[in-house]
Amino acid sequence: TLKAHLADLPPRTPVEIWFQDEARIGQKNGLVRQWARRGTRPRQPADQRYANAYLFGAICPAKGKGAALALPYVDTEMMQLHLDEISRHVEKGAHAVLLLDRAGWHTTAKLVMPKNITPILLPSRAPELNPVENVWQYLRQNWLSNRVFENYDAIIDAACDAWRKLTDQPKTIASIGMRDWAHIGQAL
Incomplete structure (x- = not known):
């Protein structure tokens, strides 16, 4: 249980709940719905090239903050960079509970977990539990x-x-990311 994971923390240590995921951003991008006058067909550029990068992102909805890195690929080394970045965004004196999926680069013993982060793995094949999936949708929309x-670079x-x-929009992060099941009983 979470309580067992946090048992060694000093009493009254503030706990921040963070969610983490990665998204591919690139030239072979998606198209989204677009408002247009009835009877018109707005142009939507599409690119068939394959250059891409990965946006490693994490949000703390209760605090309306996030930490991200745009990196060339996904692997253990890149995940370590992101964990270190998240660690820098956790309030001084606080401890982060980081919920993430079970990607291989999240579960490897080669990761060195920062002292102010406790990872919690979400169930397999349950992206609906991770609000960062909704963040990717928001960023794309x-x-x-609709860009080339x-x-x-x-x-x-x-x-x-x-x-x-x-x-720059903490209320948007909170709106997209808040999950009652993750924050029940937590003083916000």
Whole structure:
């Protein structure tokens, strides 16, 4: 249980609940619905090239904050970079419970978990439990779809810009990410 995972923390240590996931952002991007005047067909650019990057993102809905890195691929080394980045965003003196899926780079013993993070693995094949899936949808609907990226650097710039826009909206992070089942009994 979570209580057992946190038993060694000093009494009254604030606990932040974080969710983490990765998304591929790239030239072979998706199209989303678009409002248009009846009878018209707005153009939606589509790219058939394959350059891409991965946005590693984590949110703490109760605090309305996030931590992300745009990286060239997904593996243990990249996940370690992201864990270290999340650790830097946890309030000083607080401890983070990080909920994440069971991807191989999340479950390997090669990861060095920062002292201020306790990982909790979500059940297999249950993406609906991870609100970061909804964050990816929001980023795509608002800033990342219906675009053609010139090159890899443009993909990185767009991913970082979209994440910055999201983190400038703490209420949006809270709205997208809050899950009652994860916060019951927690003083917010």
